[in-house]
Amino acid sequence: MNFVQSVKDFLALIYPEGCEVCSQSLVNGESCICSTCWYELPKTGFYRDKENPMTRIFWGRVDIVSGTALFHYQKGGKVQDLIHRLKYKGQQEIGCYLGMRLGHYMLESSIYRHLDSIIPVPLHPEKQRMRGFNQSEVFGEGLSRILGVPLNTRVLQRLSATSSQTRKRRFMRWENVESAFSLNNTSILENKHVLLVDDVITTGATMEACANKLLTAAGVKVYLASIGVTV
Numbered sequence: 001m002n003f004v005q006s007v008k009d010f011l012a013l014i015y016p017e018g019c020e021v022c023s024q025s026l027v028n029g030e031s032c033i034c035s036t037c038w039y040e041l042p043k044t045g046f047y048r049d050k051e052n053p054m055t056r057i058f059w060g061r062v063d064i065v066s067g068t069a070l071f072h073y074q075k076g077g078k079v080q081d082l083i084h085r086l087k088y089k090g091q092q093e094i095g096c097y098l099g100m101r102l103g104h105y106m107l108e109s110s111i112y113r114h115l116d117s118i119i120p121v122p123l124h125p126e127k128q129r130m131r132g133f134n135q136s137e138v139f140g141e142g143l144s145r146i147l148g149v150p151l152n153t154r155v156l157q158r159l160s161a162t163s164s165q166t167r168k169r170r171f172m173r174w175e176n177v178e179s180a181f182s183l184n185n186t187s188i189l190e191n192k193h194v195l196l197v198d199d200v201i202t203t204g205a206t207m208e209a210c211a212n213k214l215l216t217a218a219g220v221k222v223y224l225a226s227i228g229v230t231v
């Protein structure tokens with residue numbers, strides 16, 4: 001253990017970590033978010049029902065089995081603040097923690113029993129280089145730990161903004177998220193149950209584009225999970 005880590009551990013003993021929502025000190029058994037804040041956060045409970053307001057976003061658009069989000073998402077709300085800390089302040093532990101919490105809920109549901117793989121929505125390569133990590137991947141890592149399902153960060157890729165396809169798209173003044181992703185291997189997804197994960201679902205356009213790519217593999221079943229959803 002290096003000196004800096006020793007000092008950090010020592011400080012953690014004197015000044016216990018605070019809740020990421022209210023900043024109050026966490027007590028024994030709590031991590032990341034205190035019990036009071038956890039109770040008050042707007043959880044969806046969508047994991048219980050195969051058909052729910054989140055899956056309805058995709059009806060008539062893309063054939064998914066079911067989807068769940070941990071929280072209802074509102075602009076200016078506590079969930080937005082948590083996701084902001086995760087994405088822009090580098091607090092990756094929040095994403096992992098929320099993935100683990102959602103994973104525990106999903107274990108209670110029979111819907112997600114047969115998952116083979118967890119696939120995070122990829123970031124633009126330039127954005128990932130700047131941020132240093134992909135928030136959806138960190139969230140997926142938390143889910144993976146609890147569900148015991150491996151994370152696959154390679155099979156689905158986001159095309160670089162400098163790729164010829166994107167340049168062509170810009171030239172045509174035609175933006176379509178549909179063409180922003182590519183699948184580099186369809187055979188490993190054949191007949192698999194795949195959980196596609198993202199941080200927030202608003203219009204559902206990104207998830208729809210990614211799910212459509214995954215569905216090019218024969219017999220694949222797609223499920224969705226996110227931290228927040230605007231329904």
Ligand SMILES: [Zn+2]
Nearest residue numbers: 019022034037
């Ligand atoms: Zn709190």
